[in-house]
Amino acid sequence: MARQIKSPNIEKSFYKLPYFSVLGVLVFVILFAVLWRPLNLERTVYIPLSSQAETTVINNPHSSVEIEEARIEMVDGKPDAEQVTESSDEPEDEIVKDELDDIIDEKDNTVQYTISRGDTLHDILLRYNVNKNDIYQLTTKFKQLANLRIGQQITWTTDDDHNLQSFSWIISSNNIRIYEKSGDKFIESSETVESVPENVIIKGEIQSSFVTDARKSGLTNNEISIITRALQWRLDFRRLQVADKFVAIVKREMHGERLTNSQLIGVRIKNGSKDYYAILADDGKYYNINGDSLSQSFFRYPLMKQARVSSHFNPRRLHPISGQVTPHNGVDFAVSRGTPVLSVGNGEVVIAKYSGSAGNYIAIRHGRQYMTTYMHLDKILVKPGQQVKQGEKIALSGNTGRSTGPHLHFELHINNKPVNPLTASLPISEGLTGKSKNVFLEKAKEVKSKLSL
Ligand SMILES: [Zn+2]
Known part of the structure; x- marks a missing residue:
């Protein structure tokens, strides 16, 4: 020019x-x-x-x-010297899911879902990989299913090949519509029986793995997933041993034979000689027997001090040259080579290696739902399998892989999906205090007395 x-x-x-x-x-x-x-x-x-x-x-x-x-x-504000024009941060290998993820993913054939803003039935079922033809059959035949409202709950069951077997829509506590597959069509029926909530106590013992034995004892996949999430920061479920025991109280709402809703009231898992409790409080969160948080907190930034963001999280980023959508799944911090990189939370290193365009790359799993990744590092200071603490120095930042300037690319994944680490809601580890603590301790005492093994 x-x-x-x-x-x-x-x-x-x-x-x-x-x-x-x-x-x-x-x-x-x-x-x-x-x-x-x-x-x-x-x-x-x-x-x-x-x-x-x-x-x-x-x-x-x-x-x-x-x-x-x-x-x-x-x-x-500085031409040329610090340009960051990376076109992709994709590591060449996927983050490997562990056994518990696989088991839950594989056999999760019944899904409970609460409608939120902007949802359509078609999109929800598609997102969960339900057979497209079944989705078409259901939504075209029953036009009333376009009237789902925010906060309503739907539940569906598929077979192992993602074919929809049954679908239910809870309009209110005594009005539930059921769509059952018969041949290749769906038939609608409705139940107007008032649901009866009932507390159920379920006990079991580890023989192979928590998921398998919890299922065998009668807990649903949904209940198992609530338990593993509630205790994810306290207990590594893979470390449970044969003869360890568990007991859970779940409040189940039944419409006739059908389970329409369930809530975990409390759970106790005995690992060796150690007991782990999660008890539901009035705020909808789980605490241990003393009202302490079961959660763990995160840092927003994997750095000692805040750094300039040179590229934001952008799932719809357009590639500067090709014009194609190439998501930017993390945040880029413009930091000079050799800047200490810290783990944002307690966790286990699952990947620490050189990986294609990501360069030197670390992935850390925090509990069951959270994963963070750190890319383009100059030097990796941890090993796969290593336990790290929040704030621990795990690497020095750099300019490796497909990167044209020193920077740190940082990602946060919640439930295996990348989210904006600067705005995502992160768990806060705050225990109960004052009056709500006293109310909780009373309730916890009663629940604990029922959680005998
Ligand atoms: Zn980046």
């Missing part, structure tokens, strides 16, 4: 309309971007600029590259 302006043809070409308009658009976009900056508190110009680039210079790839460079210069 600069060279062209110096050329002797500048006078003539300046008055040629197409050339002029391209220049005009470029000047407009750059002006827009510069003016935008003071308004943008976080100094991220991803959304306004990429959409601008998309709509104004859609047929001119050269201009679009120019704009991307202008953007980076502006965000950083």
